[in-house]
Amino acid sequence: MADSDGEYVGDMSDDDLIDHRVSSAADGDTYGTRSRGHTKGKGDGKKAKGGAGRKAAWEDIQRSWEDVIETADGSITVGEYLEAEKRRRLLRDTTPLQRGIIRHLILVLDMSFAMAEKDLLPNRYLLTINYAVEFVREYFEQNPISQMGVVGMRDGIAVRISDMSGNPTEHIEKLREWAEQQEPQGNPSLQNALEMCRGALFHAPSHGTREVLIIYGALLSSDPGDIHDTITNLINDRIRVSIVGLSAQVAICAELVSKTNGTDVGSYSVALHEQHFRELFLAATTPPVTRTSEQHNASLLMMGFPSRTVASEDHISLCACHNKPSREGYSCTRCRTKVCRLPAECPVCGLTLILSTHLARSYHHLFPLRNWVEVPWTDAGRSLACFSCLAPFPPVSKAKLKAKGKQDSVAGSDVKGASESGRYACQVCWKHFCIDCDVFAHEVIHNCPGCQSDTRGVEAPAGDINGNSHGGPMEIDT
Structure with a gap:
């Protein structure tokens, strides 16, 4: 052979x-x-x-493409490239701004013929549904005392997928049912979808935000009337519209976003690829900045913090929210009505019922964690492992110290990108962390492990058990 x-x-x-x-x-x-x-x-x-x-010749192949990537600044390894991508997603504006942490959002999904395109794998429709499920989880993780609903656009009409509620399980179940039973077809209608969103947000309280997030894949809109009248009504109702496009920019979408966001067109973006689409989608989990005078005024909101109760097997009762028998639940602090999950609004008296942890998780949007700075090689020798996960850092050699000997110290460095030493320092406690702990602290826990572990509230000594040097006094509020 x-x-x-x-x-x-x-x-x-x-x-x-x-x-x-x-x-x-x-x-x-x-x-x-x-x-x-x-x-x-x-x-x-x-x-x-x-x-x-x-x-054989193929046994000696050097897979150089797996080790080096050519960039505008030069050649870097894949590991450094991935680390730089993580840092790029983290480096955002951390200026404390007044935001509405009680949100009411309607997610509008395009389910027209344009979503059957396969430029985003496996196709636009399935990828959007998968990202929508991920968005629902992340939205309620970052905004536990908020509510949302889901609306679809197909066959020239708007269809209600799930009603406004604070239960992520219901939204996820409805989205998966639509993905299994329905296929994208027909033309989208922006006007019909926006009118349905107006009706769903009509009863939203004044202390909360009213938002609409549209995932739009088509280049047309089949509307029964003048959509400019709908835009005027959205402005009067203080409803903000954000759009993530999948094809190209559409003039009416740019006008819709600009007028409902106070001439700010930053809420309208077009996805370039799957990863960019995911980033634009999940960026809506951050609450918007308050701009109107009504939202700037302080208002008191009455809330209840019920305790969890467990009944015996002989005393199973129905919950007032779903009318299902259960032994566990929460009793409203005002009328003693039983609800099965929190956060929720009491079906009888209308009191907002939450846990203290829900309020604490929403509070980090108002005071975001400051970005950590890169540690140069001149200061890298003061730490051998990550303060949080104890992962070892790259060793410091004399050649690296000579090459980087003229760099500034950590206290005077700026946040730029990936660190050559693999170390990142908190600007308050000056402890060193790895890139994975940097991502976890800024995207999940929103707190610095070094600051949380130090309860002294006084100036820290020159070194600690990790060998980290503190470039300045501790700025922990007591």
């Missing part, structure tokens, strides 16, 4: 083929099926044609 690399091997039996493979492996070849090394017959032991110890 003829080998794929052009070398001819005579016909052999199964035993000869086995001996050929074994002898090739014994001579140092990785795989004997295509080796040009020694071959041995079953009976004679003669050497086959080809030099001894030779390897």
Whole structure:
């Protein structure tokens, strides 16, 4: 039979083929099926044609593309590139601003014929549904005392997928049902979808935000009337509209976003690829900045903090929110009505019922965690491992210190990007962390482990048990 690399091997039996493979492996070849090394017959032991110890050309391939990526600034390794991407997503504006932490959002999904395109794999429709499920989880994780609903656009009308509620499980179940049972078809209608959103947000209280997030894949809108009248009504109702496009910019979408966000067009973006689409989608989990005078005025909101109760097996009762029998639940602090999940609004008296942890998790949007700075090689020797996860840092050599000896210290450095030393320092406690702990602290817990572990509230000494040097006094509020 003829080998794929052009070398001819005579016909052999199964035993000869086995001996050929074994002898090739014994001579140092990785795989004997295509080796040009020694071959041995079953009976004679003669050497086959080809030099001894030779390897196939494909066995010495250097996968340089897996180690180096060419960038505008030069060549960097893949590990450094991924680390720089993580830092790029983290480096956001951390200026404390007044935001509405009690949000009421309607997610509008395009389910028209345009979502059947496969420029985003597997196609726009399935990818949007998967990202929508992820968005619902992240939205209620970052905004536990908020509510949302889901609306779809197809066949020139708007369809209600899930009603306004604070239960993420209901939204996820409805989205998965639509993904399994329905296919994208027809034309979208922005006007019908916006009018349905207006009706759903009509009863939203004044102390909360009214938002609409549209995932739009088409380049047209089949509207029954004048959409400019709908835009005027949205402005009067203080409803903000944000759009993530999947095809190209549409003029009416840019006008809609600009007029409902106070001439700010930053809420309208077009996705370039799957990862960019995910980033734009999940960026809506951050509450918007308050701009109107009504929202700037302080208002008192009455809330209840019920305790969890567990009844015996003989006293199973119905919850007032779903009318389902259950033993566990929460009793309203005002009317003692039983609800099964929190946060929720009491179906009887209308009191907002939450837990103290929900309020604490919403509070980090008002005072975001400051960005951590890169640690140069001159200060990298003061820490051997990450303060949080104890992962070892790259060792510091004398050559690196000489090359970077003229750099400034951590206290005077600015936030730029990936750190060459693999270390990142908090600007308050000056402890060193790895990139994974940097991402986890800023995106999940929103607190610095170094600041939370130090309860002294006084100026820290020159070093700690991790070997980190503090470039300045501790600024912990007591």
